[in-house]
Amino acid sequence: xxxxxxxxxxxxxxxxxxxxxxxxxxxxxxxxxxxxxxxxxxxxxxxxxxxxxxxxxxxxxxxxxxxxxxxxxxxxxxxxxxxxxxxxxxxxxxxxxxxxxxxxxxxxxxxxx
Amino acid sequence: xxxxxxxxxxxxxxxxxxxxxxxxxxxxxxxxxxxxxxxxxxxxxxxxxxxxxxxxxxxxxxxxxxxxxxxxxxxxxxxxxxxxxxxxxxxxxxxxxxxxxxxxxxxxxxxxx
Numbered sequence: 001x002x003x004x005x006x007x008x009x010x011x012x013x014x015x016x017x018x019x020x021x022x023x024x025x026x027x028x029x030x031x032x033x034x035x036x037x038x039x040x041x042x043x044x045x046x047x048x049x050x051x052x053x054x055x056x057x058x059x060x061x062x063x064x065x066x067x068x069x070x071x072x073x074x075x076x077x078x079x080x081x082x083x084x085x086x087x088x089x090x091x092x093x094x095x096x097x098x099x100x101x102x103x104x105x106x107x108x109x110x111x112x113x
Numbered sequence: 114x115x116x117x118x119x120x121x122x123x124x125x126x127x128x129x130x131x132x133x134x135x136x137x138x139x140x141x142x143x144x145x146x147x148x149x150x151x152x153x154x155x156x157x158x159x160x161x162x163x164x165x166x167x168x169x170x171x172x173x174x175x176x177x178x179x180x181x182x183x184x185x186x187x188x189x190x191x192x193x194x195x196x197x198x199x200x201x202x203x204x205x206x207x208x209x210x211x212x213x214x215x216x217x218x219x220x221x222x223x224x225x226x
Contacts, residue, residue, distance in 0.1 A: 004155075044216075058213065102156075106154050
């Protein structure tokens with residue numbers, strides 16, 4: 001009954017470092033997505049996937065990479081972290097694209113110094 | 114791209130008061146959704162609206178899908194301290210290159226006991 005699990009919950013990076021934010025779901029959902037939340041900006045879509053092996057860009061994809069090798073996992077990679085990537089990151093999944101029943105993870109708070 | 118304008122940005126109310134917030138868009142949506150985010154958590158779906166003019170309730174919450182399909186409203190009656198959080202509207206269209214949720218910037222609700 002885990003739903004969507006995100007790790008780590010908190011992370012501090014130095015500018016230029018790389019890291020991977022993990023997202024896993026156990027609901028057999030086809031659709032998974034990554035959002036970032038910044039104060040006063042709401043939630044903005046970074047990348048999404050409609051199934052294993054298929055990914056696409058959202059509204060703010062620059063500086064992020066994704067891949068989807070399994071239905072369960074959808075990691076988000078920061079190749080060279082920048083202070084502008086300081087944010088709270090949320091992973092969400094749903095049965096299918098266009099399905100409103102998004103289940104969100106509890107978020108990863110990332111600070112880039 | 115599509116944008117949602119959500120207002121007000123924040124509200125400070127007394128326990129027991131009613132709350133109203135709204136969301137407008139420059140383009141139409143097939144589905145309007147309202148989410149609530151508690152501090153340190155991901156958003157949780159409150160109400161989904163599928164049809165222009167639809168009025169739907171969930172306990173003390175009532176939401177309406179605007180007749181023009183470009184707006185939606187959320188009302189909370191008799192507020193209580195646990196209503197504190199950020200409320201997001203979200204719009205969804207089906208099919209084609211769409212099918213991703215577009216979020217408003219949120220309304221932060223504070224309730225004084």
